[in-house]
Amino acid sequence: MTATRRNAAGLVVLALAVLVPPALGEYRTYVLCLMAIYAIGSIGLTVLVGHGGMISLGHAGLVCVGAYGASLLMIRADVSFWLALPLATAIGMLVGLALGYPFLKLDGPYLAIATFGFAVALPEVINRWSAFGVGDPALFGGALGLNPPSPAIGSLIINTSLRFWYVCLAVLVVAVLLARRILSSRWGQDLRAYRQSPPAASAYGVRTRRVRVWSFAVAGGYAGLCGALLAHHLGAVGTSSFSLTLSITFLMMVVIGGVESVAGAVVGAVAVVALQEWLTGQTSNLQLWYGVALLLAVMFLRGGVVGMVQARLRRLRHRDEAEHA
Amino acid sequence: MLEVSGLAHSFGGVRALQEVSFRAQPGEVTGVIGPNGAGKSTLLSCLSGWVKPDLGAATFNGDQLLGQAPTDLAARGVIRTFQNLELLEESSVAENIALGTRRTASAGLLAAIVRGSAVRAQERRQRDTVTGAAERLGITTLLDVPAGELSYGQRKQVEMARAWAAMPQLLLLDEPAAGLDDRERRALAHVIRQMADDGATVLLIEHDIDMVMSLCSHLVVLDFGSVISSGSPADVRRDPRVVQAYLGGAA
Numbered sequence: 001m002t003a004t005r006r007n008a009a010g011l012v013v014l015a016l017a018v019l020v021p022p023a024l025g026e027y028r029t030y031v032l033c034l035m036a037i038y039a040i041g042s043i044g045l046t047v048l049v050g051h052g053g054m055i056s057l058g059h060a061g062l063v064c065v066g067a068y069g070a071s072l073l074m075i076r077a078d079v080s081f082w083l084a085l086p087l088a089t090a091i092g093m094l095v096g097l098a099l100g101y102p103f104l105k106l107d108g109p110y111l112a113i114a115t116f117g118f119a120v121a122l123p124e125v126i127n128r129w130s131a132f133g134v135g136d137p138a139l140f141g142g143a144l145g146l147n148p149p150s151p152a153i154g155s156l157i158i159n160t161s162l163r164f165w166y167v168c169l170a171v172l173v174v175a176v177l178l179a180r181r182i183l184s185s186r187w188g189q190d191l192r193a194y195r196q197s198p199p200a201a202s203a204y205g206v207r208t209r210r211v212r213v214w215s216f217a218v219a220g221g222y223a224g225l226c227g228a229l230l231a232h233h234l235g236a237v238g239t240s241s242f243s244l245t246l247s248i249t250f251l252m253m254v255v256i257g258g259v260e261s262v263a264g265a266v267v268g269a270v271a272v273v274a275l276q277e278w279l280t281g282q283t284s285n286l287q288l289w290y291g292v293a294l295l296l297a298v299m300f301l302r303g304g305v306v307g308m309v310q311a312r313l314r315r316l317r318h319r320d321e322a323e324h325a
Numbered sequence: 326m327l328e329v330s331g332l333a334h335s336f337g338g339v340r341a342l343q344e345v346s347f348r349a350q351p352g353e354v355t356g357v358i359g360p361n362g363a364g365k366s367t368l369l370s371c372l373s374g375w376v377k378p379d380l381g382a383a384t385f386n387g388d389q390l391l392g393q394a395p396t397d398l399a400a401r402g403v404i405r406t407f408q409n410l411e412l413l414e415e416s417s418v419a420e421n422i423a424l425g426t427r428r429t430a431s432a433g434l435l436a437a438i439v440r441g442s443a444v445r446a447q448e449r450r451q452r453d454t455v456t457g458a459a460e461r462l463g464i465t466t467l468l469d470v471p472a473g474e475l476s477y478g479q480r481k482q483v484e485m486a487r488a489w490a491a492m493p494q495l496l497l498l499d500e501p502a503a504g505l506d507d508r509e510r511r512a513l514a515h516v517i518r519q520m521a522d523d524g525a526t527v528l529l530i531e532h533d534i535d536m537v538m539s540l541c542s543h544l545v546v547l548d549f550g551s552v553i554s555s556g557s558p559a560d561v562r563r564d565p566r567v568v569q570a571y572l573g574g575a576a
Binding site: 178181182185186187188189190192193196197199200201202203204205206207208211214217218260 | 373375394395396399400404405407411412413414415416420423424425427428430431432433434436437438440444447448451487491
């Protein structure tokens, strides 16, 4: 797609996203919010997996960091929701950096297992916090979890899904634009060069260690932001929301949408959440059909949904050119 | 000027290089020839930071080359090519060539996000360099094509365009003509000549004797890791040790 056409398509989607939800009702809008929130998280994973070629099974851990970070800031430090969003992003980036350094030498399955370890260990630390005898035993709210307050703009309290949807949409738009800018930059080129040929990247002056570590920071930042929004969306923040399944769900969103595309991360999040919602309404064979749908998607959607659409459009354009030639 | 003296390296007891010394001048193409296993690629790996030799020294314009990381050498204009090309297969030709401009561009994450006027100017320069390099190699029509979809000859051209875009001070070429047909070889020789004329010190490892003889003003002949002859192409061609070790009946 040309840049103009892509921008036009983006604007149409944005207009629909602004105009349609008031007609959808509370529950559907609630689901839309979840799509937008997961889309933000999956954009971060696209940077790491699609552009950096590093498989992470720990994305839910970073989202968990963002959710707890934002909740604690709001509850304990009386920080406003609006400030908690960038702060949770920064906390996510820092934790991403802290993971990126020790994981520098790990690749492929080793990296996947290391990130998996992080995602498994973190909720356990939170669950058993009171047993450590460090600081306040009720820091993470114990079995009840944390209940961050609802955000507000002046006297307008964001306490309906529709109001929160516009917040999520605005954050998502910023997140998408920022990701596109980052990935089209010299930094994004370096990251792709590192993925495809570490020797060529080094031979032409790319600081591969640095770009790798910072790609974890970017993934962590997006995960942190996703977590902060998710904290409000869930109402009660507990570790059960950040299971290994969520990490794998993020990976599926990235793969189904198309690993190398920001739009793909959004499409993947929408598709996976929609699939989950639809299957929830069906009978008992939910997990089976979920599995089958994913299998088919990965087998037949090379380059994800976005990759398939792009290939289609390319073929159409070639046919046009051939006919006019 | 590149000055190599007393370079020695062993891989697990096998001597790949022993007492290798020679000089290469800017604006000239210096050829390194020798049979397979003579140590040519090891020499190139030592000079480009991939292998740290056991002994010896190598300086370029007075700066020590040995013991530096490839990234740091690249930043100083020491650029190598790879026998297996090492292209970015899924990226466009343009992005492949753009990797060459990396050493003269900053690439911080913050710069990417802010994208101030300096960064935008740098992006414009990068695009100009990429276009210029593609024109030199005659591959402007391929700029949007993923490198993985190209023929072998085209892929070699992309690799040379990438090296060109780096504006190297010291260019280390590892068998650039391998696998090319006659027409492609002539075009390649022309590009190498031009890069030397632009002031680069070029070290050419190559099996194509005709190309080496026509391009190089100075030759270094390696055999079993040692320099057995060096000098002008004409001198080397007459050297009986070379005839015996390498050129054989062809000389």
